[in-house]
Amino acid sequence: MKGFASRSVAGLVFTCIASGICDRELAAQEATHLYVSPKINVTFSSPNENSRTPLEDFVVVRRVRGNPVVDPPVEKMPKTVRARLDAQGVSPRISMLVKGNTFEVVAADAQQTADHNIYVEWFNNSYRGFTPRLDPPLLFQRSIDRSEPGLMKIKCNIHDDIVGYLLVTEQGFAAVTDDDGNGVLNKWPAGKQSVNLFHPDYSFVNADAFVNGDKVLLDRSRLTIEISATPLQLHFVGLRKKESSWPNR
Numbered sequence: 001m002k003g004f005a006s007r008s009v010a011g012l013v014f015t016c017i018a019s020g021i022c023d024r025e026l027a028a029q030e031a032t033h034l035y036v037s038p039k040i041n042v043t044f045s046s047p048n049e050n051s052r053t054p055l056e057d058f059v060v061v062r063r064v065r066g067n068p069v070v071d072p073p074v075e076k077m078p079k080t081v082r083a084r085l086d087a088q089g090v091s092p093r094i095s096m097l098v099k100g101n102t103f104e105v106v107a108a109d110a111q112q113t114a115d116h117n118i119y120v121e122w123f124n125n126s127y128r129g130f131t132p133r134l135d136p137p138l139l140f141q142r143s144i145d146r147s148e149p150g151l152m153k154i155k156c157n158i159h160d161d162i163v164g165y166l167l168v169t170e171q172g173f174a175a176v177t178d179d180d181g182n183g184v185l186n187k188w189p190a191g192k193q194s195v196n197l198f199h200p201d202y203s204f205v206n207a208d209a210f211v212n213g214d215k216v217l218l219d220r221s222r223l224t225i226e227i228s229a230t231p232l233q234l235h236f237v238g239l240r241k242k243e244s245s246w247p248n249r
Contacts, residue, residue, distance in 0.1 A: 035073040035187045036229045042181045044202070044236040052235060054181030057094055059151065059198040062173035063222070066194040072171045073187045080104060083154070083164060085116060085139060090154055090164025093200070098172045099147045105140040105154065105164075116159065120166055122152040144168050151198050165200055188227050197221045202239040210235040 040060070043052035078100045084091045086108035097103055105118045118140040134141055140154075147170040154164035167174060177183040197204050198221065209218035211225055212233050225232065 034070075034190055036190045036227060037184055037186050037188070038227065038229055039231045040175065040177070040183045040185060040234060041231070042177050042183070042234045042236075044239050047238050054177075054179065055199070055202075055236070056177055056179045056181060057200055058177040058181070058183070058234075059094060059167060060175050060183075060185070061149065061167070061169060061196045061198070062171075062188065063194045063196055064149070064170060068189070068191075070171075070189045072173075078102070082106060084108060085118065085162070089162055092164075094151070094165045094167060094176050095154075096174055096176060097144055097166065097168045099144060099168060099170055101168075102141065102143045103166065104138060107137040107139050109137070116156045116162070118154065118156055120152055120154050122148060122166070149196060151200060167198070185227065185232075190227055190229075192224060193227050194222065194224050197223060199239075201242055203242055204236065204239065207239050208237040210237075 042055040042058045044055045045052050080102045081095055081097050082104045083095050083106075085105055090105070095103065103120075107116065116139055120140070120142070123142055147168045151165045151167055154166055156162040167176075173185075173188055175183040175185050204218060204221045207218060209216050209223060211223075212230075216223065216225070218236075
């Protein structure tokens with residue numbers, strides 16, 4: 001029996017060497033087929049309207065619960081994500097981060113550094129000028145050690161009309177659309193996925209959702225979609241404007 005086991009192990013080693021494939025290479029091959037980066041286009045319309053309007057600032061996030069546990073295709077090293085504050089407000093309007101990143105807000109000029117005090121309600125905030133003290137043009141800086149399934153407001157406690165948004169995910173499986181309603185699900189797991197939908201200005205409650213022309217079940221802001229290399233076209237009918245949605249919010 002011992003001799004048979006030795007021959008079996010030797011045979012497996014020989015097979016691996018002969019085929020030129022080791023465990024890491026097999027894992028890399030599986031990852032190549034497992035992760036895809038489809039483009040998405042998102043539009044919306046009213047119930048009695050035929051024309052479609054691009055939906056800017058639409059956010060889609062892969063849910064942690066309700067999906068198979070997967071690792072990111074590439075280990076994401078901690079990095080600094082920076083937003084800019086100018087006369088038009090916070091840019092980009094929605095900053096996308098992964099747990100472990102550092103988030104910063106910088107002022108466009110020295111005058112704005114003196115005129116603003118940026119904070120994020122999600123944190124136990126340390127205001128500029130106290131602990132820690134930040135050097136201009138830095139208005140806000142915070143390392144992020146946890147994720148949050150939703151949009152958090154970036155605000156100024158001096159100017160109520162200045163608002164941006166922060167999204168922090170566990171693994172980076174999230175996307176936001178540009179002013180043409182376009183985005184990319186960058187290296188997402190392939191297959192059927194449960195996702196959450198967010199938007200600063202619109203509610204998805206009681207709206208109808210269509211994926212590539214087919215009507216799908218929209219459970220408040222939760223959707224199940226098939227992710228593949230094929231581009232996705234999402235269309236919503238009957239989105240409701242949020243009451244607190246100001247032009248700069």
